Amino acid sequence: MSEFAPRVEAISISGIREVFEAAGDDAINLGLGQPDFPTPEGARQGAIDAIEAGKADAYTSNKGIEPLREAIAAKHERDQGVDVDPSDVIATAGGSEALHLALEAHVEGGEEVIFPDPGFVSYDALTKVAGGTPKPVPLRDDLTLDPAVVEEAITDDTAVFVVNSPGNPTGAVSSEEDVREFARIADEYDVVCLSDEVYEPFVFEGDHHSPITYADTDSVVVVNGCSKTYSMTGWRLGWVTASTRRIERMLRVHQYVQACASAPAQYAAEAALTGPQGVVDEMRETFERRRNLLLDRFDEMGVEVPTPKGAFYAMPEVPDGFVDACIDRGVVVVPGEAFGEGGAGHARISYANDTETLSEALDVMADVLAELE
Numbered sequence: 001m002s003e004f005a006p007r008v009e010a011i012s013i014s015g016i017r018e019v020f021e022a023a024g025d026d027a028i029n030l031g032l033g034q035p036d037f038p039t040p041e042g043a044r045q046g047a048i049d050a051i052e053a054g055k056a057d058a059y060t061s062n063k064g065i066e067p068l069r070e071a072i073a074a075k076h077e078r079d080q081g082v083d084v085d086p087s088d089v090i091a092t093a094g095g096s097e098a099l100h101l102a103l104e105a106h107v108e109g110g111e112e113v114i115f116p117d118p119g120f121v122s123y124d125a126l127t128k129v130a131g132g133t134p135k136p137v138p139l140r141d142d143l144t145l146d147p148a149v150v151e152e153a154i155t156d157d158t159a160v161f162v163v164n165s166p167g168n169p170t171g172a173v174s175s176e177e178d179v180r181e182f183a184r185i186a187d188e189y190d191v192v193c194l195s196d197e198v199y200e201p202f203v204f205e206g207d208h209h210s211p212i213t214y215a216d217t218d219s220v221v222v223v224n225g226c227s228k229t230y231s232m233t234g235w236r237l238g239w240v241t242a243s244t245r246r247i248e249r250m251l252r253v254h255q256y257v258q259a260c261a262s263a264p265a266q267y268a269a270e271a272a273l274t275g276p277q278g279v280v281d282e283m284r285e286t287f288e289r290r291r292n293l294l295l296d297r298f299d300e301m302g303v304e305v306p307t308p309k310g311a312f313y314a315m316p317e318v319p320d321g322f323v324d325a326c327i328d329r330g331v332v333v334v335p336g337e338a339f340g341e342g343g344a345g346h347a348r349i350s351y352a353n354d355t356e357t358l359s360e361a362l363d364v365m366a367d368v369l370a371e372l373e
Helices: 015-022 041-052 066-079 092-108 120-128 148-154 176-189 242-255 262-272 276-303 323-326 355-372
Strands: 090-091 112-117 133-138 157-163 194-197 220-225 238-241 347-350
Touching: 041 148, 041 262, 066 090, 066 238, 066 262, 090 092, 092 120, 092 157, 092 194, 092 238, 092 242, 112 120, 120 133, 133 148, 133 194, 148 176, 176 194, 194 355, 220 347, 238 242, 276 355, 323 347, 323 355
Parallel strands: 112 133, 112 157, 157 194, 194 220
Antiparallel strands: 090 238, 220 238
């Protein structure tokens, strides 16, 4: 008998974390997927008010407080034109738990989960934890996910395919045409389209589109959260929304592994969602300026990089030795292969850092590239 469960032995500590641990305390960190903005004051005050009023001392309902779920439903109506019943929302411990619930509720042992390669590290790991079989698929040259590739990969054993737009680690944004196709595929093949939309507001060119807008069945499950939108990564507040029958199954998992999301974080999230949204616009505009700086500098260096149209990441093509040389010089970037075999020959760079620091890091990269030529 194995000492540990094989599904846990099949996963390891994220390569991203390994890179962080290898860097010095004073390193410039371009590997962190965390906005460099403070949590909005209104969100902080919402938590404080709830704590002082004694509202955050006890468990909330498993799904979360009703005012938060109403705010989430209103957000989907406002931003996507989708009618979501607040009872079809579960507040979770960040988007990560929402992904976990969705896969646990829909993936049987050995069933396949299709996801982008390169893609967010949790897709592969959470598939294995759920007992499923990871099925990464390659991206286009512009690092977007091709619906035709997803459709071709579907078999009788496929349970879920993951769409992530704007994408981590790529910064790619799926077109409306592609998103409509993802919805069609989910409907036609009776598989779940798990749409990870945590970077939704950070689109620089065009608009964000969600498969849930175009699906004719209840085949789409949407994950979102406050971590990126409101710079609340430490608050751990996300959510999942889907049809009533799917939410009921995910709730069975949630109530035993989590009971409920943190009460203070729920009140903070409610305040963030219902308060002024100007801070989100400011973040998006700032990220776009930084992206443009990054692209201009890479162009000067002769580095090929697909233009990221959202989130706050870029994936330039880099030579062997680039990542280690950058880390040795105090600049943390993440090797592309940490996100799958399709990331080989690339590095993920987060520009969630101030312009001065970003420019300093780019100077180091230019020196590294010159030495590696």
